[in-house]
Amino acid sequence: MDDLNDIYNDLIMEHSMNSCHKKKLGKCDFCQMGHNPNCGDEISLEIKLNGNVIENLAFTGHGCAISQASTSIMIDTLIGKSIEEAKEIVQTFIEMIKREETNEENLKKLEDAIAFRNICNMPARVKCALLAWHTIEDILKEKEAKNEK
Amino acid sequence: MNLKQDFPLLQNSKITYLDSGATSQKPLQVIHAVQEFYEKYNANPHRGAYTLSMEATEIYENTRQKIAHFINSKHTEEIIFSKNATEALNLLAYSYGMENLKNGDEIVLSIMEHHSNLVPWQKVSKVTGANLKYMYIGSDFEIADEEIETKITDQTKIVGITHVSNVLGTINNVKKIIKHAHKKGAVVIVDASQSIPHMKIDVQDLDCDFLVFSGHKMLAPLGIGVLYGKRELLNQMNPFLMGGDMIEYVYEQETTFAPLPNKFEAGTQNVEGVIGLGAAIDYIEKIGYDTIQEIEKEIVSYARQELSKLDYLTLYLTPNEANHSGVISFNIKGVHPHDVASILDSQNVCIRSGNHCAQPLMRFLGIDSTCRASFYFYNDKEDVDRLVWALKKAYEMFKKYITK
Ligand SMILES: Cc1ncc(COP(=O)(O)O)c(C=O)c1O
Numbered sequence: 001m002d003d004l005n006d007i008y009n010d011l012i013m014e015h016s017m018n019s020c021h022k023k024k025l026g027k028c029d030f031c032q033m034g035h036n037p038n039c040g041d042e043i044s045l046e047i048k049l050n051g052n053v054i055e056n057l058a059f060t061g062h063g064c065a066i067s068q069a070s071t072s073i074m075i076d077t078l079i080g081k082s083i084e085e086a087k088e089i090v091q092t093f094i095e096m097i098k099r100e101e102t103n104e105e106n107l108k109k110l111e112d113a114i115a116f117r118n119i120c121n122m123p124a125r126v127k128c129a130l131l132a133w134h135t136i137e138d139i140l141k142e143k144e145a146k147n148e149k
Numbered sequence: 150m151n152l153k154q155d156f157p158l159l160q161n162s163k164i165t166y167l168d169s170g171a172t173s174q175k176p177l178q179v180i181h182a183v184q185e186f187y188e189k190y191n192a193n194p195h196r197g198a199y200t201l202s203m204e205a206t207e208i209y210e211n212t213r214q215k216i217a218h219f220i221n222s223k224h225t226e227e228i229i230f231s232k233n234a235t236e237a238l239n240l241l242a243y244s245y246g247m248e249n250l251k252n253g254d255e256i257v258l259s260i261m262e263h264h265s266n267l268v269p270w271q272k273v274s275k276v277t278g279a280n281l282k283y284m285y286i287g288s289d290f291e292i293a294d295e296e297i298e299t300k301i302t303d304q305t306k307i308v309g310i311t312h313v314s315n316v317l318g319t320i321n322n323v324k325k326i327i328k329h330a331h332k333k334g335a336v337v338i339v340d341a342s343q344s345i346p347h348m349k350i351d352v353q354d355l356d357c358d359f360l361v362f363s364g365h366k367m368l369a370p371l372g373i374g375v376l377y378g379k380r381e382l383l384n385q386m387n388p389f390l391m392g393g394d395m396i397e398y399v400y401e402q403e404t405t406f407a408p409l410p411n412k413f414e415a416g417t418q419n420v421e422g423v424i425g426l427g428a429a430i431d432y433i434e435k436i437g438y439d440t441i442q443e444i445e446k447e448i449v450s451y452a453r454q455e456l457s458k459l460d461y462l463t464l465y466l467t468p469n470e471a472n473h474s475g476v477i478s479f480n481i482k483g484v485h486p487h488d489v490a491s492i493l494d495s496q497n498v499c500i501r502s503g504n505h506c507a508q509p510l511m512r513f514l515g516i517d518s519t520c521r522a523s524f525y526f527y528n529d530k531e532d533v534d535r536l537v538w539a540l541k542k543a544y545e546m547f548k549k550y551i552t553k
Contacts, residue, residue: 003495017551018550041487064485064487
């Protein structure tokens with residue numbers, strides 16, 4: 001039960017049920033779908049860039065509280081960051097979930113997203129927490145591939 | 150009668166197991182039968198001339214007879230062992246569907262079919278040009294007679310119907326469907342995966358052409374299933390898988406096949422599964438379907454009643470109790486089933502959440518997923534109370550955040 005209250009805390013609940021980032025951007029540079037076929041979670045991420053900086057990010061879709069909150073909190077964290085910073089943050093989040101990164105200093109850059117650090121105690125839900133982060137990883141890779149062309 | 154005593158897993162853990170629709174727990178009698186097979190009789194049936202192999206063959210074939218008797222099939226060779234219901238349905242799609250359907254024919258399924266009785270038919274439809282049609286449900290989560298009569302037409306060659314829905318618990322009127330389909334000249338495949346754990350199946354009384362089920366939902370081990378087919382139909386069909394045991398003479402370029410049932414049992418079979426299934430049948434027969442139904446009726450009625458009292462739940466449930474088996478799908482309005490299942494899990498209540506391998510049904514209902522509690526005779530009213538208590542807890546956690 002402690003794990004549960006740890007995960008279903010106010011921050012996560014607020015983000016999952018009433019996210020200000022859940023909307024369409026209208027104009028965007030990249031759009032990417034992510035889904036977990038097993039549980040039916042489905043999100044669509046939209047990103048608007050200004051040069052090398054993530055000017056805006058938004059999502060639509062549906063899923064459980066954990067996938068929705070994780071998406072919303074990720075967006076909170078990444079808006080205003082440079083592509084390079086974003087890549088690092090995403091990498092760190094994924095490593096935190098896998099328990100590969102435990103250094104408190106390094107985890108600070110995750111800001112609110114650190115709230116998911118104990119999700120590994122609920123293995124059935126790890127995928128939910130990671131959905132948005134893997135989706136943005138794909139976007140960033142796509143962007144990189146475009147730059148190299 | 151404390152039946153939970155026979156189930157070590159339920160004894161050894163403090164869980165409330167409400168996912169028997171996914172797979173049932175196993176009684177000691179089944180576990181012991183499997184162990185005894187390996188301790189005393191393990192050999193490859195049909196392949197040795199020595200006593201041990203003969204004994205293994207005898208146990209294997211005796212179980213076939215037991216199953217034939219259990220579902221009242223006319224001939225023992227009408228019972229074919231498979232890996233599970235899914236494999237049996239694929240066998241039918243390939244060895245019957247692909248070979249008998251042509252452009253313009255129709256396959257009629259119900260919208261509540263499990264993917265295993267749906268995806269193979271999409272493939273048959275794409276390859277043969279037959280049209281795939283669905284019988285839909287009404288607001289009572291049942292298929293209306295009219296729907297049966299209008300969808301199954303003179304063009305219909307195959308009807309696939311689940312006896313009991315693994316999502317809604319609806320008991321379909323398969324007898325009526327079979328009668329109508331036969332009038333139109335179609336063969337009917339009954340998916341008994343969710344019915345045979347709970348009710349007597351009599352294939353001659355139903356007059357179904359084919360019937361499939363998995364053992365693991367009816368106390369038997371994982372990985373063993375049964376295909377029943379009318380002998381004259383099975384005889385006309387070509388083998389599905391090819392290899393050892395299913396042949397008669399093999400030449401360099403040609404092969405003749407073994408007669409039923411071996412024609413459809415290629416390769417070394419899951420003998421421990423067959424033995425376990427035999428023990429499961431013994432167990433069910435010892436308790437008796439009458440008693441099973443009596444116990445389940447009481448629990449399920451109680452669950453219907455208690456869950457109906459929670460006004461924040463949406464229930465996907467026929468109002469007609471007589472047509473409802475031990476599966477109840479529901480949602481806490483505004484809360485995702487996956488979250489509900491996690492919170493219930495923290496209270497040691499095991500329910501399933503998701504689309505239950507029935508995405509077309511979910512889409513038809515306009516939802517992504519549900520929570521599902523499914524009951525078996527080893528459950529009791531206390532299990533229902535724990536479910537309700539845990540649901541209250543989940544609702545309390547989410548209440549202040551739910552946006553209407
Ligand atoms: C109605 C129904 N049909 C078919 C299946 C498939 O069973 P299996 O996965 O054992 O092949 C299931 C079980 O999940 C089911 O509930």
